[in-house]
Amino acid sequence: MGAKDNKVRAEGLDTATGQPVQPIAGEANGRVPSLSGDVEAVRFATVLFADIVGSTRLISVLDPEDARDVLDSTISLIRKAIHDFDGMVVRVQGDGVMAVFGVHPAVEDHPLRAALAARAIVERMRSGPSGILPAPRARVGLHSGPILLRRQDNDFGSILDVVGHATHVAGQIEKLSPPASVAISATTVSLIAESCQLQPLGTITSEIDQRGEAVFELTAIDLEGGDRIPVKGNATSPLIGRDVELDAVKALVSGQAGAALCIVGEAGMGKSRLLLEGARLSAGFGVTTLVVRGNALLAPVPFGCLGGPVRHLMQLLQPLLADVASAAALTADQAECLQGLIDNGQKWLAHLAPGDRNRIATQTILRLLQLAVVHVPLLLLVDDGQYLDRESLSVLTGIRDGRIMTMLLAGRPEALTSLAQCCDQVMNLEPLGPRAARSLVAMINRFAPLDDDTIERILDRAQGLPLALQEFAVSAQGEDGTEPAELSARIPARLDALLGARLAALDDDATRLCQFCAALGPIFPVSRLQNGAALVCRNPSGAIARLVEARVVEFAVANQARFTHQLVQEAAYRTMPRRRRTMMHARALELLAAQASSSQEAEVASHAELATHAEKAGLPQRALGHLWDACQQALSLAAIDSVRQLYLRAREMAARLEPAAAAMERARFSLLAFDTLQQLSQEQITREDMALLAEGTVDMGPGIRTVARINMAVLDWIDGAPLQGEAWLARAEADLDAHDSLPRRTYADLVAAYLAFSQARPRAAIARIERLGNRLDDGQRGSTFGAVVVIPHVLARAFGAWYLTDLGEIAKARSWVAEALNLSRRYAHAYSRLLADLAHGYLHYREGRFERALGILRGAYADCLHHHFLGFEPASASWLALTLIELGQLHEAEAVLAESVARGHFRQVRTSATYYLHEARARLAMAQGKVVQAADLAAEALEHSRSCGEAMHELHALVLCREVEAHTGMAVWGAQDVPTADLVSRIDELGLACLQRRLVAIEDRIA
């Protein structure tokens, strides 16, 4: 439907023949036509360059007069062809002509019109009545992109000029064209819905940023729809049965800037196809698209999929702005970061804390986008959202929150939750209905309609999946004279079998190249395809051509090549014999590693990718080396999710080594990952590896052993085994007595404070925190400890303020909160900031200033979810809920608690902080008058604190039970073990003011 629509809207174009049906408006020829509104505006347009081949020779063999006549008549033929398709001639220079399509008039199908004009030039010159020899021939080049149209005054009046990188690219493309033919860029091809016949010509590389474009020779355009699926493979048949979805895309593209729509669907359901329709539509509105694509190999690389788009943006902006950094008002740090992102470097702002680098990178990209949309109308397309890393996702969220630009996103169903966070509307793609499915098949086989049997079989096997329908329909296309019976017999039972069969038909050379590419993944830079072909094929260019011909590989924009569909890549990978697979990965590793060390190119492979190839090439030690580097890079950006993924992979890799080496690898990775995993409440997975170090089984020196022992104490504390934790800590402190170290002492004091408090020794906990603070000078108080996570002093002060609050020492608690807040703000350290905020909110809550507590705790809870600090999610949720209960906002409290229970982190974290989730649920039931439930939940809270060895919170739980009993008159199971008098005296003895207050309130009822 989309393609038809476009054609209809393209007034003046006969849709059957592509010939113009009406005379075309005024001559532009460099003179300014009436387009006041369009001048000095950036538009997405198609640029055509035409050059007369061999004009010098023409001149040398002809009489000057005759030569001039030939040139003039040729130029006017070219000009006429351009005008016939509504192009505007911008410049005629010597024997060359430059024209733009899509500006005046602002037709939506400018890529098609430009292509038709180009073909017309070549054909008319071939048949043109030149009469004299040698007949002139032309080269034509086409490219689409944003251009800036501006008026220039000179001695002869005003002329129009077109500037922009796109014009430069179009010029380069023209030079690749053989005489009497048309060269067209992949970008322009992708914007033409009609079927094009293409031959690969090569690629060009931009001087500005090393990005490239695949270039094709355009031999024909089939306005009726081709009878074969040509090079592009994807998206040549019209879009069928997606009217609603297409309307939504149209509404998005033509609607108010800043909206975001997400398309979710299974593999092959047509998501990428809808994005392509979005790109075509927006090109028609003069809007440029910027593409972000998730990639499984880059999923653990923070900001991994944004390097390309950032470089693309720079390329768009550079012709318009001399100094992008200053135009975007970037700070010095942001400018350095931008350069780092462009160069794909790792060392930018290396002196800063990881969290800061992360924040600066996000802000820099957002600033750049903000600047870009002022100068170039942009639509952001995000495909394969299931493979986006968390950092890239938070950039997308920033784009949505700031309404910076319109976004169209797509991903498989597993991406739903993460993508939903950065869009307004989610659209589910369902299988095509029987009618649409039938028309899709009929459309593909319209020149040789299939018999009913075959069609039924296709419909049955494809189950409405567009990719399957398309593939089955193409494969059922028989050569002339095939009997229907044979036709239906050759339809394999399943899509993957069909794809496998298609691959099996390739010759040896092409098969090897296909397998090499399959090892690279579904999409890769063209340079890797070419270098790989040189490495594994006898006839490299022949093999590439055959893969393209067989619809296995296609060229995409931005110098990328890819499998025609991810499922084709998967089939190629799956059907590859094991040994071959190992070899192909080894080749890929060899190639990419050489590139990584030698070239300055932006396309260097990341360590995460190299690790994958090493792993699959059977080189675990090498893979671990790359994983280590990748992990360090992720840590240097505080990308906690990436670290988790890399650590899990490292463990798998280590399992392939002999035991001693495996233990060593696992131990060193566990140290690197421990801090990070703690934020995700996943620290327990390091236990086994950490124990190797703590026990001394793996020896990495005494300092590391001590750290590992303290880590074990933390692991036990979090696991609800504080006594065991104290035993580890005692061993660590004995180490420290032998070899003192300030950072390790600091860490030990902090953990000792956690443990002492859980053992109901609050004074001892506070003494530890004081000792810790006294040892640090001003500079050290703000510095981080470990790779990413902790500013120990801030943590200590935040926890200490919590303890002091419970003891009723409010003035001191307040000053510690202030110190924690100031430091975490000054260092913009998000994790410390969360803890400082929590302590702050808790203080207000205990002091009865619920409104103030509410604002702070709401923010803390949101931050905790935003940054994925899951270790403190239970505490954040429950303190917020407790405050809401006090304010009578029971619905919200219920929702917050229900979400937290559903997330289930409280099951992994068994510290005092999780106790509050139970308490909050019991208090909510009490406030709702749910008597039995309140008693049950109070009993659960008690049981929880006991099972976690939490002596301190056992007291809290007992008081809660007394309150429930006082309110409901029901006895709480388990609470009777401790007589009220004992409870009161224990609380008095410890000076727990917060609990004393609670007891006073129910005094008369429990006496």
Ligand SMILES: Nc1ncnc2c1ncn2[C@@H]1O[C@H](COP(=O)(O)OP(=O)(O)OP(=O)(O)O)[C@@H](O)[C@H]1O
């Ligand atoms: N409604 C449709 N009409 C015609 N062709 C379609 C339609 N939907 C999809 N196709 C074609 O089916 C093939 C698969 O679609 P597409 O590549 O968009 O799938 P996808 O949802 O992006 O899958 P993946 O999750 O694997 O990326 C493409 O060649 C596409 O052009």
Ligand SMILES: [Mg+2]
């Ligand atoms: Mg897709």
